[in-house]
Amino acid sequence: MHAARDFRIRTYMLLGVSSAPVLLAFSIYDVIRGQYLFGGIIAAFALAIAANTAYIHRTGRVKIPFAVMNVVGLLTLAWGIQFVGHAAALWAYPLAIVNCFVSERRRARIMMAAGMLLLIPLVLLEAPMDHGVRFALTYPLTCWFSDLAVSILEKLQHQLNEFAIRDPLTGAYNRRCFDFRLDEAIEQSRRDLGAVSLISFDIDHFKAINDQFGHDAGDDVLVHLVRTVRARLRKVDALFRMGGEEFMVLCRGTTPQQAQHLAEALRREVMECRPRPDLPVTISLGVVQYDDRLGRAEGLRRVDQNLYAAKQTGRNTVWPPAESAESELPAA
Incomplete structure (x- = not known):
């Protein structure tokens, strides 16, 4: 349990450090294109990730649960697909990957299911047919492969942790x-x-x-x-x-x-x-x-x-x- 939690916190920090600047750059790009509201939301999202990352670095604890940020992200994507264009759905892919790496497994799967139920119908309605079908096929696959990858990594980390604390012959702690x-x-x-x-x-x-x-x-x-x-x-x-x-x-x-x-x-x-x-x-x-x-x-x-x-x-x-x-x- 502790090893999986430490893994998620370290991953959250790494993703926070790498994703916050990218999100800010995209928010500036959206503002330049005249999509002020959507760009502002993306900028606020990036700043929240940066603040959370800094808080984790200082305290080792998460200030804003990622489940909250995930819900906000999904709702923002749903709004963006309807009012900005179906291209906003592309943000669903990195959000799904981050969700798998940061959230506890059961919670991550719930959020993936919610994302598929919310976003796929919207994209099928708003996007051209070929784009909608591609998204309906590739988004669940992205969620599934991300979940599989994280599950394998957590299992390997658990095994390494067991090797570090147990005697290999008897299985007793060392x-x-x-x-x-x-x-x-x-x-x-x-x-x-x-x-x-x-x-x-x-x-x-x-x-x-x-x-x-x-x-x-x-x-x-x-x-x-x-x-x-x-x-x-x-x-x-x-x-x-x-x-x-x-x-x-x-x-x-x-x-x-x-x-x-x-x-x-x-x-x-x-x-x-x-x-x-x-x-x-x-x-x-x-x-x-x-x-x-x-x-x-x-x-x-x-x-x-x-x-x-x-x-x-x-x-x-x-x-x-x-x-x-x-x-x-x-x-x-």
Whole structure:
């Protein structure tokens, strides 16, 4: 969602910078030809695009929704076709293309349908037959190809974004994504939207699994582990592969006790759901609740300490144990 929105905003800025001068030039040309009202409307449209582009550049937000500008543009074209001439319909092509690149997909399709229902009958009535038929055929094709092109671009951008934030082997989020999501969760916790807990875990004796069964088996274990853990997490939780066989679960709105119970459930689930009968897998887990008084770095250091403590106590365990969770959490 965010990637598609950023794509549309960047496209809006690029189109604004490139189209505003062109529209102003055409408005001057229309005024010189004596079409003062139509030229004035085009000039106002160009200035609105320029102002919106400048506002986006300063704030990153859209001041005038493009849907509003699109409606105004379609109505202006309808008026121009009737009172200036059918040549005004040529503006429908760039408007349709811009609409596809800037608007959200559903809204863009609604506006394209509205444009076809409004403009095609007018052009067929006002223009010579051959011009009207050409417009009735080429305008829908322009809309369709523009929509198809943008849909493909957004899909490719989404895939690139996924490649950037996910581990290619397991599909878990990567360390880069963890840094962003943790900062986001911390900001939400500061607005009293729920505590943040971290569960760090890794696979016990993973090197021995690779040595005994081979690296392909090790990869299978990692993939199976991620699938097993994901099935147990809530939608608001997120799983990250921090490197090698080490993982982190970010839990939002979770008390220390809830995080402890979740960690214990994950431990049992992984132990019971083997990737294959001859390959037992266990994990050790460290749990901590983020404390803003200590800071981000200290919270990460303590969850690593708790994971190390779980390994020191014999592995296949959670540290701190559930009954001592509160005493082991970061203190002021």
